[in-house]
Amino acid sequence: MSSYELSRREFLKLSGLGATAALISGCTANLQKTVWMEPYVTPPEETLPGEDFWFASTCRMCPAGCGIVVRTSNGRARKIEGNASHPLNQGKLCARGQAGLQLLYHPDRLTQVLKRTGERGSKQWGTTSWEQIVDEIAAELANMSSERVAFLTGRLPDYQAMLVSRFMDGLGGEKPIVYDAQSVLDGYVLLQAATQAMFDDKRLPVFDIAQADVVFGFGANFLETWLSPVAYGLAYGAMRSQSGIRGTMVSFEPRMSMTAANSDRWIPVPAGYEGLVALALGKIIVDERLGHDGVADKYRALYKKADVGAIAEQSGISVEQLRKLAHLFATAHHPIAVPGGVLAGQLNGLDAIKAVTALNLIVGHTGDHGAIFLSPAPPSRDLMQFSPSSFSEMINLIERMKAGKVDVLFVLGANPVYEIPEVLGFVDGLAKVKRVISFAVIPDETTAVSDIVLPAHTYLETWGYELPNPGKQQLIVSAQQPIVRPLYDTRDPGDVLLALADKLGGQVARRLPWPNLVTFIQTRLTSLQILSGNITANDAETFWIHWLQSGGWWSQDTVWESPNPTESFLNTPLQVNEPTFDGDAEKFPLQLLPVASVAFGDGRHASLPWLQEMPDPTTTVSWDTWVEINPQTAASLDIQDSDIVKIRSPYGEIEAVAYLYPGIHPNVIAVPVGQGHTELGRWAQNRGANVWRILSPQTEPETGQLAWAATRVKVEATTKRRLLPRLESNIGVDRAREKGHLPG
Template sequence: MKKGLSRRNLFKYMGVGGATAVVAGCEKKPEKLIPMLVPPTDYEYTPQTAYQYMTTCRECDAACGMMVTTREHRAQKAEGNPNHPVNQGALCARGQASLQTLYNPNRHAHPLADGKQIPWEEGMQQFSAIIQAASGAIAYLGKPASGSEGDFVDEWLQAAGGGQRFKFNLLTQKSQAEANKIAFDHADVPEYAFEKAGVVFNFSTDFLENWGNPVENARRFTDMHVYKNGRKNKFIHISPQVSLTGAKADRWIVINPGTEGLVALAIASVIQKENGTYKFLKKYLQAYSPEKVAEATGVSAEILSELAIDAMEHGPLLALGGGNVSATDQSVETLVAVNILNAVSGALNKTILFSDQTAPESSTHQDLTQLISDLNAGKIKLLIVDDSNPVYALPPSMGFLQAMKKVFVVSLASQKSETTHAANLVLPALTAYESWGDAFPRNGVRSIQQPVMSTVNMFDARAREDILLSVAQSVNKKAFSGNSSYLDYLQNIWQKIQRKVGDRRNFDSFWISVLENGGIFEKPKFIRASLNRRVASVKLNDPGMAGSDGLTLLPTTSLLLGDGSGANKPWLQEVPDPMSQIVWDSWMEINPDTAQKLGINDRAIVEVSTPYGSVQATAYYHFGIHRNAIAIPMGQGHQHSGDVADGFGINVMELLPDQMDKAGSLVFVGAKAKLKLINEKSYTVNTDGNARQL
């Protein structure tokens, strides 16, 4: 844990979002506590009366429905929207802790120009001037849009004279979508009907943590795995590492890093040989028989055959692939292999369901490579970044920070971050609790995001879209004609939605019902998918990671911190990691057998070095990891994200290359690490004690 965090300040931060709020003052360390229950003076309200507002959670791409309880126009509790078909009233820890974005002392309290406070009028004038000077050489870098925001930004760029929108999300499922396009001609991520499966094979996904929609996955997985009618379905985790998801498994099959696809094809070869389906795969799968891949995968032919028998006897099967631990340079090929297994086992259109929809937006890290190249070449004069944090999230080897220093950068963000710290102009944006928006995460689901409370008057912020709309109209009088705010723009979109769904009420009545329910929810429409013959041309090779020098580094995801965006919330920092029980810090998982051979004790400080960088982390003995691998979770190691986030743990991205797979997604697994003992003791805090206490 970082030194210098006093007990007094710790309790200050822990109270934020609960019973108190910290005033940011002039962006200095907060020393004054203001009761959160002190209501605003410019709104009418009924004292001591709670109201519930339905809105949309924006902590990740899942866009779960959220119900926020407010008193005196102050949000006090976040829960799941019971009307929402995706999460059905449940909400993850990150969603509940999102309340702390409102009262976070590290919110931007006022506009900044080169780090100095300026009035809003001056900030908007600067923004308008640089847009005009850029003459269309503009890049907008933001998260993939799941609602109307994407079209709004595209229209804004046209109004501003031109430019390009770049989408960035560190934990993307672009490789999954690319594999589905190859296998099924659908560049989309399907629904996974856990409850219809008799056995689940999990190839390294962390579906209970950050993969897909963890809240929905948890609900459907519980339905599948619960003991009922005298039977309990099987869950088998096939991976080099046991995550929280893997800890729920009935059986762990430890495999060599990067060989998930080979295991999937070996199982598929046995099933195809038995049931005779997809005859065009017969010759292809013979090259991946259990006997031929046993040595490469580290799994015996007998066990591979047993898994195939399990799938055939206890089906329907649901095979899942993806996530950080399998994100090698063959990630797309690996996921195609999992698709083949689902097809030959009969899971397609039973437990794997594709919606009749246009694939939602997704990000490709390869586009960021192009953006960096354009920044370095001087093709871009203005870079606009929203609440995303690429300076922290991207590997330093990509050179994003150095490239963005060559242009004028405007940050439209609510929270401090490494990216806003490097921006020339920071215009503070309202949080999702205080602004309008919507999300269409899947077929049949249209969620609304509404302000659930009055703005926190200690933070002089404005809605991001209203900032953009205002500045566009200042440089182009014809921009967004008839719209005085983003709410006007949004209501125009929802008037079209009303006509599309055939609602004959007047719009005011329709709009009120949308706000009351949290959106419009219809029964999803699915389409049949079939396996494309071109999968037989996808070659999968032995990555050979287990036998080479060094230990394979596995950057894992954190249930609580995600890609690092949760690190500025003290509730999430204080919750012990479900596996290691460590709080406010990073750690390095290592197999005890491997550690003892290297002379590394449990909780010792170790230097982890790859060809791309080095960090120091605490060794954590974990029997659930391959002997030739180590794992370090993402999310910590911030430098300019505020007192709650800065100085705790390390950023594992500093150890990774800028290599991409065939879908343009970052390769997380492939770097080889070397370890050096630094100190026998660490200051790691964990709630279950440590080995020295035994």
């Protein structure tokens, strides 16, 4: 059978059989090119004009791992929807999930292997074949000391993360550094560190908002971007529509996010004081013995050092108001306090998360509806979840690079040149690395200064699996399958690593013994066949077919576990220091709050025009970078709406358009992340400003995580003005385009 005769039905059928899997296009160990672009004169056999086919898979537009179904017709993917059977998102999908099609069909996609021919950064490239490049990289690695090889990744899907981890282990190199800017903005590492310190368990906490009757949110913007926004959005909807009651929500944060705007009350806490406010609420609950009978007494030691009067003064929230809030929380049947997001970006972020989480304990409300749980552990050792590294490990890598200790750097799923504070000198470090090898779908700032660029499949063109983390009540292993044949001469990075391992032999080949990605994934799933779940199958082939049809495997039983506080946590008084910020308060009087973008996340999706065009839900701005300034602060600086201002930190400056916003604390300005790309395709390039550039490199002392909200800035008016494309104003997107502010 010649490869182009392989229909998609056969493709899926064959992939169920390990022995024949080597035939599969795009998945062969020797990376032979078997995908043919052909005219539609002879359509694939399953194609019927006018007939749609739907395939289940997993969204990879953020790490949450929602289930999707994709409508295809005439061999092309047409529409992405949520998978109604998937326990995580139950048929719902966010805007980023919908926009996955634009990643697949993006006109600036990398289509073949590129090898630098000019100076690094000159973007002069030659092309070569996959076979040649694999031979070349393998030869280089074979002659190199393993400690001089480094692998930097974003938060990869779990199947890829496992392959990368085993690859580096086989080489005998350092473990991969996982830097994911979205996870940094979510406070992922700090949440893990807090559960470790409080419950001696490193799993992420899950907050059962759906069944709570009072929700106190401390910086966690879960209706936009935080951790798993579709799942939490569903939970929010359920909380508001429980029979007989409408849950109450109060948000404590310096800027009114969309989550705060959907709350019953927004309490504008100065940046970095959220944890102190939680401490004061806890102290009142314990002192007044509120909550379930006698429970608060058990936690008295935690609040020995808390001073409600002092916190009231520091935070600007009166003692009386704090008392009312404490009573509202402690007298509810199912109250829950949720920490994360902006409070995790402070130097006191870890202690703040502990103080908020402790509120859930002192009202005696764990292991019940609307309580805090731990995300389910993977069902077997074959299916591991991978977590981000701390930022101090990233700094360590940069230092090694600068010292000339890294000869080969692989980059996969991350764009460090764009999303790391410029002062750390990642680009200077890169200049000392002999060979930079980047995998990417669309050329970005990091591929521009690489030596070899390996074009990757999109998630709609390849196999995989994902264990959503944070998860739900059930164990979930979400399936990913190719929806369409790869459009270009791209590969899944996992397949490239398998091919490299095959060439290198020895310990790497022993750690990665699979002939192709499909065989690897099938071996990972074997353990699921004997577990009780949505699939009943007596053999591997039947299991595989049902796995693909359903979009994954999930347990039927509820597996949530309640966390138990350790003795050492209970006996150590909680302490949250006053926040400190990098920069002289006189020279830099304002605090800078970078805001994760509901459209672009940490910036990776600025390439997609649907998401550029989508109005920000709070400001209604699209296609630009704005800075939110309290009108009172703007007046004191003589700044008007639509003025272009300079935002200067001790580490650099950017320009943005002023957006006067009453929903922000007067001491704070907020800038959305995501724009300001010099690469990333035609719709992202040279548009707006990159706020990551000017951030302080300070890290939270215990976890080493980037304190991304601890930078002071100065805002200065310029003589320039630019009207923002705002849906809410009478200018609007179309007139802004007429005026030349937008392309086309």
